Amino acid sequence: VRLLGPTDAWAFRDELRAFLDERCPPEALGGLGRAAVGIPAWARSWQAELFDAGWLLPENPRGLGGRDASATELLAYTEELAARGVLRSVHYPGYGIVGPTLTEFGSAEQHQLVGPALRGDDIWCVGMSEPDAGSDLAALRTRARPVRDGFVIEGQKVWTSFAPWARFCLCYARTNMATPARSAMSVFIVDMASPGVEVRPLRQVTGTAEFAEVTFDGVEVPAAALVGGEGEGWRIALAALTFERRGLWLEWLSGLVCAYRALLGRERTRGWRPAVADELAALYEEVLSVFALGMAGFARRGDPGLGPHSLLKLAVSELAVDLMELAVRTGYPTSLSGPDDDPVLGLEALLRSLGDTIGGGTADMQRNAIAARLLPRDPTAAR
Numbered sequence: 001v002r003l004l005g006p007t008d009a010w011a012f013r014d015e016l017r018a019f020l021d022e023r024c025p026p027e028a029l030g031g032l033g034r035a036a037v038g039i040p041a042w043a044r045s046w047q048a049e050l051f052d053a054g055w056l057l058p059e060n061p062r063g064l065g066g067r068d069a070s071a072t073e074l075l076a077y078t079e080e081l082a083a084r085g086v087l088r089s090v091h092y093p094g095y096g097i098v099g100p101t102l103t104e105f106g107s108a109e110q111h112q113l114v115g116p117a118l119r120g121d122d123i124w125c126v127g128m129s130e131p132d133a134g135s136d137l138a139a140l141r142t143r144a145r146p147v148r149d150g151f152v153i154e155g156q157k158v159w160t161s162f163a164p165w166a167r168f169c170l171c172y173a174r175t176n177m178a179t180p181a182r183s184a185m186s187v188f189i190v191d192m193a194s195p196g197v198e199v200r201p202l203r204q205v206t207g208t209a210e211f212a213e214v215t216f217d218g219v220e221v222p223a224a225a226l227v228g229g230e231g232e233g234w235r236i237a238l239a240a241l242t243f244e245r246r247g248l249w250l251e252w253l254s255g256l257v258c259a260y261r262a263l264l265g266r267e268r269t270r271g272w273r274p275a276v277a278d279e280l281a282a283l284y285e286e287v288l289s290v291f292a293l294g295m296a297g298f299a300r301r302g303d304p305g306l307g308p309h310s311l312l313k314l315a316v317s318e319l320a321v322d323l324m325e326l327a328v329r330t331g332y333p334t335s336l337s338g339p340d341d342d343p344v345l346g347l348e349a350l351l352r353s354l355g356d357t358i359g360g361g362t363a364d365m366q367r368n369a370i371a372a373r374l375l376p377r378d379p380t381a382a383r
């Protein structure tokens with residue numbers, strides 16, 4: 001799956017290839033297959049090495065994990081990582097959500113946390129969802145009560161990815177119970193070692209426990225922990241969701257291409273079955289279209305915004321489910337814990353892909369965002 005010609009961004013691509021040939025650890029190969037349990041040492045040092053060399057987020061400025069890459073270079077980077085199935089990191093929230101959010105809304109003091117978040121030196125979790133506030137974030141009930149030197153947080157979060165390992169949480173809470181959440185929500189940096197923070201890991205259907213339930217029982221945070229201003233939480237949440245969806249579809253596209261190539265390779269080895277070949281060809285068209293659509297958005301300079309990222313996140317996550325289902329349906333490993341489960345195409349990969357249609361906003365919510373932000377309004381509806 002390639003959109004660029006062999007000579008496009010060749011110097012950039014050559015440098016990247018040489019770096020990956022020399023430095024990429026074997027554990028980082030294999031796309032977005034079976035997630036590591038916890039954050040292993042190899043993943044920490046690989047992420048830091050990519051950051052230091054300007055290859056973690058090449059579109060970023062130098063010093064922040066990048067090298068001011070152009071849109072064409074970013075496409076070359078995505079193609080190259082996809083072709084090799086290179087995993088950049090095993091924990092997304094720090095570099096995908098928290099880094100850009102603090103860059104845009106944080107104070108000068110909070111900006112000091114950006115580098116370590118992107119480099120993976122500090123593990124972060126994001127506390128948005130609650131038992132009765134998932135798709136409907138405005139229903140959130142966690143409260144931050146102003147006290148003399150800061151705030152006291154009370155409440156409960158759920159599905160908090162990486163909470164068991166996190167040093168900090170970007171926590172969404174209401175600072176005003178009397179007004180609607182959209183004007184009363186604020187964002188705080190909470191040190192997970194603070195008294196009153198309790199993390200209870202939640203075991204998933206795959207057997208691992210990457211997310212947790214987190215309770216905040218009278219957790220004191222200083223005034224300097226407030227991100228943006230009081231009541232700025234809704235605006236910050238919309239931006240954070242845009243960062244999250246933008247990063248996720250780009251990241252998952254690499255995994256999708258890698259899984260596609262793996263399935264193609266296996267089918268070629270076992271001998272082509274016409275019905276499977278037809279389905280693979282149809283999927284190829286769709287994967288390539290998403291690749292082209294996404295990259296056209298980046299090439300237009302400037303971020304295309306929440307609507308296009310919702311569309312791309314939806315497309316990539318649903319295509320991944322289609323691909324994994326095709327793999328399992330056509331005879332690839334189907335036992336979860338057995339040695340025959342395949343990290344890229346097996347049952348665990350299928351279950352994970354289903355989770356990806358929920359995390360970062362469900363497929364239904366992406367469709368709502370697309371309808372509200374991208375589709376033309378029905379002129380008769382207003383009458």
Ligand SMILES: Cc1cc2nc3c(=O)[nH]c(=O)nc-3n(C[C@H](O)[C@H](O)[C@H](O)COP(=O)(O)OP(=O)(O)OC[C@H]3O[C@@H](n4cnc5c(N)ncnc54)[C@H](O)[C@@H]3O)c2cc1C
Nearest residue numbers: 126127128129134135159160161355358359360361362364
């Ligand atoms: C892998 C994974 C990682 C996650 N990581 C995090 C994390 O780190 N931090 C965090 O805060 N959260 C995280 N989440 C939680 C995730 O954001 C929520 O699960 C998601 O927003 C849905 O919320 P919910 O589970 O409460 O479902 P609900 O909102 O209760 O939705 C239930 C069903 O109703 C549908 N629905 C709800 N409202 C509408 C509507 N208005 N229109 C159409 N359909 C609707 C939904 O699509 C869904 O099918 C993660 C989830 C997953 C799966």
